[in-house]
Amino acid sequence: MRETDFVSGFAKGLKTIEAFGETRQRLSIAEASKLTGLDRATVRRSLLTLAELGYAEYDGKFFTLTPKILRLGHAYLSATPLPTIIQPYLDQLSERAGHNASASVLDGTEIVYIARASQRRVMSINLTPGSRLPAYCASMGRVLLSGLPESEARAVLARSEIKANTPNTKTDPEVLMVEFRRVRAQGYAIIDQELEIGLCSIAVPIENDRGQTIAAINIGAPAAYIAAADMAERYLPLLRETQKMLRLVLR
Amino acid sequence: MRETDFVSGFAKGLKTIEAFGETRQRLSIAEASKLTGLDRATVRRSLLTLAELGYAEYDGKFFTLTPKILRLGHAYLSATPLPTIIQPYLDQLSERAGHNASASVLDGTEIVYIARASQRRVMSINLTPGSRLPAYCASMGRVLLSGLPESEARAVLARSEIKANTPNTKTDPEVLMVEFRRVRAQGYAIIDQELEIGLCSIAVPIENDRGQTIAAINIGAPAAYIAAADMAERYLPLLRETQKMLRLVLR
DNA sequence: AACACGTTGTGCGATATGTGAACAAAAGTC
DNA sequence: GACTTTTGTTCACATATCGCACAACGTGTT
Numbered sequence: 001m002r003e004t005d006f007v008s009g010f011a012k013g014l015k016t017i018e019a020f021g022e023t024r025q026r027l028s029i030a031e032a033s034k035l036t037g038l039d040r041a042t043v044r045r046s047l048l049t050l051a052e053l054g055y056a057e058y059d060g061k062f063f064t065l066t067p068k069i070l071r072l073g074h075a076y077l078s079a080t081p082l083p084t085i086i087q088p089y090l091d092q093l094s095e096r097a098g099h100n101a102s103a104s105v106l107d108g109t110e111i112v113y114i115a116r117a118s119q120r121r122v123m124s125i126n127l128t129p130g131s132r133l134p135a136y137c138a139s140m141g142r143v144l145l146s147g148l149p150e151s152e153a154r155a156v157l158a159r160s161e162i163k164a165n166t167p168n169t170k171t172d173p174e175v176l177m178v179e180f181r182r183v184r185a186q187g188y189a190i191i192d193q194e195l196e197i198g199l200c201s202i203a204v205p206i207e208n209d210r211g212q213t214i215a216a217i218n219i220g221a222p223a224a225y226i227a228a229a230d231m232a233e234r235y236l237p238l239l240r241e242t243q244k245m246l247r248l249v250l251r
Numbered sequence: 252m253r254e255t256d257f258v259s260g261f262a263k264g265l266k267t268i269e270a271f272g273e274t275r276q277r278l279s280i281a282e283a284s285k286l287t288g289l290d291r292a293t294v295r296r297s298l299l300t301l302a303e304l305g306y307a308e309y310d311g312k313f314f315t316l317t318p319k320i321l322r323l324g325h326a327y328l329s330a331t332p333l334p335t336i337i338q339p340y341l342d343q344l345s346e347r348a349g350h351n352a353s354a355s356v357l358d359g360t361e362i363v364y365i366a367r368a369s370q371r372r373v374m375s376i377n378l379t380p381g382s383r384l385p386a387y388c389a390s391m392g393r394v395l396l397s398g399l400p401e402s403e404a405r406a407v408l409a410r411s412e413i414k415a416n417t418p419n420t421k422t423d424p425e426v427l428m429v430e431f432r433r434v435r436a437q438g439y440a441i442i443d444q445e446l447e448i449g450l451c452s453i454a455v456p457i458e459n460d461r462g463q464t465i466a467a468i469n470i471g472a473p474a475a476y477i478a479a480a481d482m483a484e485r486y487l488p489l490l491r492e493t494q495k496m497l498r499l500v501l502r
Numbered sequence: 503a504a505c506a507c508g509t510t511g512t513g514c515g516a517t518a519t520g521t522g523a524a525c526a527a528a529a530g531t532c
Numbered sequence: 533g534a535c536t537t538t539t540g541t542t543c544a545c546a547t548a549t550c551g552c553a554c555a556a557c558g559t560g561t562t
Contacts, residue, residue: 004296004512004548004549005295005296005299005300006296006299006300006303007260007263007264007296007297007300007548007549008260008519008520008548008549009258009259009260009261009264009518009519009520009548009549010260010261010263010264010297010300010301011300011303011304012258012261012520013258013260013261013264013265014264014304014306014323017323017326018322018323018326019326020326020327020330021326021329021330024330025330025331025332028539028540029539029540029541030538030539030540033539038520039520039521039522040539040540040541041520041521041522041540041541041542042519042520042521044256044540044541045255045256045257045258045519045520046258046261048256048257049256049257049258049261049262050261052257052262053262053265054359055265065326065327065330065331066327066358067327067356067357067358067363067365068358068359069323069324069326069327070324070327070328070363070380070381071269071324071381071383072265072268072269072320072323072324073320073321073322073323073324073325073381074324074381074382074383075268075269075270075271075272075316075320076271076316076317076318076320076321077321077379077381078272078382079271079272079275079276079316080276080316081276083379087379091369105318106318107317107318107319108305108319112318112321114318115379116379117369118342118368118369128328128334128338128366128379128380129321129379129380129381130321130322130324130325130328130380130381131325131329132322132325255518255519255542256541258518258519258520259518259519259549259550260518260519260548260549260550263550279509279510280509280510280511281508281509281510289551290550290551290552291509291510291511291551292511292512292550292551292552293549293550293551295510295511296549296550312510
């Protein structure tokens with residue numbers, strides 16, 4: 001790509017949008033400048049552009065994103081047949097299992113939820129389509145990473161900020177690589193409270209007709225309700241069935 | 252705002268992202284140019300920028316959005332306390348009602364789902380946070396429009412593309428304005444299969460401490476399951492309770 | 503093979519944008 | 533209240549971007 005094929009003003013604008021993350025719903029120009037590393041004058045122009053287009057509001061001091069910004073992300077969700085196709089199967093799965101069921105895809109070192117069917121709320125985490133979790137310590141993440149060539153999976157781990165969320169969290173890249181091999185061999189991954197104490201989950205891959213792993217689905221259950229060791233016996237048949245149906249539907 | 256405070260390259264890029272809508276997950280340069288009305292050279296630079304930043308993929312012919320694009324919209328959902336606060340109450344509401352419960356805000360002529368708790372799937376529409384529906388024919392839309400000054404509500408209707416989705420759909424702006432007045436007076440809105448045959452719903456407003464309507468919550472049920480006329484009796488107490496709790500929590 | 507058609511890629515002049523510095527206005531600090 | 537520090541805004545200018553016109557390519561038709 002030639003240098004001139006890049007619109008830096010656009011890139012800076014996107015960076016500005018991403019500055020609104022996590023706990024920061026209101027940003028002043030100076031704050032946005034610090035978070036993005038862009039010049040105050042530049043970030044100001046980006047923010048005013050967002051406001052002018054209705055993607056943000058400006059009260060003279062702080063900028064806030066408006067719901068219109070969801071159009072950008074939603075273009076992906078509605079343009080991708082995957083979530084739409086998966087959702088009904090996920091709902092059925094969730095109902096039969098009596099627990100939350102989710103689907104996600106890999107984006108770099110993170111998994112991104114693309115669909116979710118919730119039964120009762122048992123998790124403290126609030127997950128909706130678009131939510132992200134680190135791949136290395138999530139059941140669907142393990143499955144998705146196992147679907148990559150070993151060198152790529154290793155590269156993802158190298159880029160990940162690995163930390164022990166709980167005493168159970170596997171943090172050694174080599175241990176994780178071994179785990180990936182096992183997941184690949186057995187076709188599913190189980191997480192025993194590695195992300196959050198009290199939460200277990202089991203995931204299987206969703207493949208396209210060429211055998212490539214394009215997504216993962218999982219069932220999450222409270223550790224108090226079922227031991228991680230019993231999850232395969234209890235939920236794997238359901239997951240396998242859903243997996244099989246989706247394989248027939250997806251192309 | 253001065254002319255020079257507007258970054259047109261950014262605005263054009265955002266327009267390009269929005270071109271990926273509905274059924275178009277793959278766009279060629281020429282298609283994107285037609286959809287946006289932007290010059291091919293311009294749209295090409297925007298798309299290449301998106302690809303360079305990892306928001307899109309390019310196979311030499313078609314561009315596809317990647318899950319990374321969800322970060323943009325997700326900044327809003329996670330940065331806004333509203334969905335996070337509402338979600339648990341919505342889950343509880345959904346469980347007690349035995350039907351889907353949702354929350355949405357107004358964006359122009361549309362309502363945007365910000366949270367959702369699904370029980371069983373009964374609707375043919377696939378709704379997730381970020382999904383949009385026309386405000387005039389949705390129960391939450393009626394509530395949200397009723398919260399506006401009459402002149403504004405009328406202006407929204409004027410900008411809406413009103414069409415009869417079902418034989419029940421109210422399409423006359425004056426009839427709708429009368430309906431808004433009733434909704435405002437009684438504090439809730441009921442939709443009897445105006446959006447889709449077989450689907451009824453009831454909604455109430457969520458107000459901040461200054462009494463402004465900032466969102467709406469609803470319960471949807473199949474018409475085969477309960478007559479629209481009976482919805483208020485059955486579900487209004489639950490909605491009122493949730494509304495009351497949220498009023499205490501929100502500031 | 504020559505043609506029309508629709509597509510993507512590129513050179514270039516006119517124009518809009520980014521930058522950092524300078525200034526003004528608030529907001530803290532003592 | 534005088535001081536420093538932070539923030540928002542403006543400016544001038546070097547430079548990157550826009551949109552046009554044209555070239556190059558592929559595809560299917562006659």
